[in-house]
Amino acid sequence: MGDAVDPSAASTSLLYQGTRTLLLDCGPAIVKVALRALGDPNELDAVWISHQHADHCFGLPTLLLMLRQARRSKTLELLGGPGSGAIIQQLLDIGYPGAFRAPKCFPIHFSEISPSQTLEFAGLRLSTAQTQHGVVCHALRIDAAGHCVCFSSDGKLNNATLALYREADLVVHECQSVECESINHCRLADLPSLFSVANVHQLALVHCSSHERAAVAERSRFLFGARAFMPEPGDSINLGRPIGCWTR
Numbered sequence: 001m002g003d004a005v006d007p008s009a010a011s012t013s014l015l016y017q018g019t020r021t022l023l024l025d026c027g028p029a030i031v032k033v034a035l036r037a038l039g040d041p042n043e044l045d046a047v048w049i050s051h052q053h054a055d056h057c058f059g060l061p062t063l064l065l066m067l068r069q070a071r072r073s074k075t076l077e078l079l080g081g082p083g084s085g086a087i088i089q090q091l092l093d094i095g096y097p098g099a100f101r102a103p104k105c106f107p108i109h110f111s112e113i114s115p116s117q118t119l120e121f122a123g124l125r126l127s128t129a130q131t132q133h134g135v136v137c138h139a140l141r142i143d144a145a146g147h148c149v150c151f152s153s154d155g156k157l158n159n160a161t162l163a164l165y166r167e168a169d170l171v172v173h174e175c176q177s178v179e180c181e182s183i184n185h186c187r188l189a190d191l192p193s194l195f196s197v198a199n200v201h202q203l204a205l206v207h208c209s210s211h212e213r214a215a216v217a218e219r220s221r222f223l224f225g226a227r228a229f230m231p232e233p234g235d236s237i238n239l240g241r242p243i244g245c246w247t248r
């Protein structure tokens with residue numbers, strides 16, 4: 001999975017399919033892939049938007065328009081951190097003005113999840129923490145019966161996100177480079193504490209620079225062994241225990 005300017009790989013979105021179905025981030029490249037994976041336009045329960053950068057949310061207007069055209073009827077939850085509702089609404093109004101308002105469109109409901117609260121969402125417990133990034137960006141934790149998955153989206157690991165990931169079965173975390181220092185992005189050298197402090201079980205490394213991907217993979221094998229891996233587009237993981245079952 002690439003970074004925002006990778007010519008060979010799309011940026012990362014995650015389709016969570018449990019008792020509810022959530023799309024985590026919605027860059028332009030993921031829309032048609034996600035719709036093919038869903039099949040039924042009513043299957044998607046919510047879309048989580050981590051932050052306003054284009055590679056993480058500019059696919060949303062197209063996704064909603066295609067769901068409308070497919071005659072979706074169910075309410076869609078749009079989720080994000082504090083302040084995300086106004087940004088998402090602005091994005092939708094710029095993309096397709098008026099297209100997502102009643103009665104033209106299925107109902108859309110916004111929920112902002114503050115790091116100080118937990119949102120109960122149809123059997124899932126959703127929690128957030130702000131990452132260290134160039135704009136406000138929130139990581140998401142999903143707790144469900146029997147498993148926990150976390151999604152960092154963009155940004156450096158910090159004490160808040162490290163606490164959010166504690167004991168997670170799977171953390172999908174950005175890792176732009178092996179050791180190139182950045183104030184907005186993570187390097188592999190920042191991540192050992194996911195295991196030593198947060199006791200995370202498995203780590204998926206995404207958002208790698210194209211010229212660093214091979215080096216990140218090699219160094220990750222040395223540092224973390226089978227506990228970390230770099231998924232390819234279309235990979236899936238079964239979070240039912242025992243975890244670690246990947247298919248493509």
Ligand SMILES: [Zn+2]
Pocket residue numbers: 051053133154
């Ligand atoms: Zn970003």
